[in-house]
Amino acid sequence: MARRVPVQQRSIESMNRMLDAGEQLFYEGGSPALTLESVIDRAETSTGSFYARFGDMRGFLDAMHERVLDMLGAEVLPILGKAAMEPDLESSMHKAFTGVFEVIERHRVPLYFFAVGNSHDPEWRQMGTQFTLGIGDVFTQLIKQHLPKLTSAADKRRIDMAVRMSIASVFQQIMLDQEEISRVNIGRKVVATEYANIVCAYLRAKPAK
Numbered sequence: 001m002a003r004r005v006p007v008q009q010r011s012i013e014s015m016n017r018m019l020d021a022g023e024q025l026f027y028e029g030g031s032p033a034l035t036l037e038s039v040i041d042r043a044e045t046s047t048g049s050f051y052a053r054f055g056d057m058r059g060f061l062d063a064m065h066e067r068v069l070d071m072l073g074a075e076v077l078p079i080l081g082k083a084a085m086e087p088d089l090e091s092s093m094h095k096a097f098t099g100v101f102e103v104i105e106r107h108r109v110p111l112y113f114f115a116v117g118n119s120h121d122p123e124w125r126q127m128g129t130q131f132t133l134g135i136g137d138v139f140t141q142l143i144k145q146h147l148p149k150l151t152s153a154a155d156k157r158r159i160d161m162a163v164r165m166s167i168a169s170v171f172q173q174i175m176l177d178q179e180e181i182s183r184v185n186i187g188r189k190v191v192a193t194e195y196a197n198i199v200c201a202y203l204r205a206k207p208a209k
Helices: 009-029 036-043 047-054 057-083 089-106 108-117 122-146 153-175 188-204
Strands: none
Touching: 009 036, 009 047, 009 057, 009 108, 036 047, 047 057, 057 089, 057 108, 057 122, 089 108, 089 122, 089 153, 089 188, 108 122, 108 153, 122 153, 153 188
16 A cells, blocks of 8 residues: 555644654664554554555655655755855864754654664665765865865875764764763763864874875
């Protein structure tokens, strides 16, 4: 059965309750916790409503992935666009890291599903890969915009490593609680600022011979 896009407000609310329930269940217990029965129970809805909205479990999981991508596109890309308007590398990276980390803090549950739940399925993994590469491309352009003289092969590797570090920091915030990362208690905003400082210092440092 094909997935239907709801048009009535009540149907939209019902669909969102089921998607919220699926994301929370996955966050709490991984794939084993994400069953048709558990979603229906958590969302306080019916089997008929589930099938009417999503067709089957695959349609439901597709909708979960698509919702995360829509949210990321709507919230992350404008942040990076504003970062590109900053006058120097430091302010650009600070705005990018702080803004992206704030999005993670608001939407960690669905982001956790997106980061983990697509790992076993080729189609979903490709969706995640394309988005990650796209974000990496934006970070690369931010760096090149402010450091246009970094053009050698060694410079390009340094830019790539800075982008890899940036993406790794994002996934670290999605995957792990702060107390799972370090015994030092540091707030998320401070962590974002320090990551920005690290990336800028690395890019501006004179390479070792």
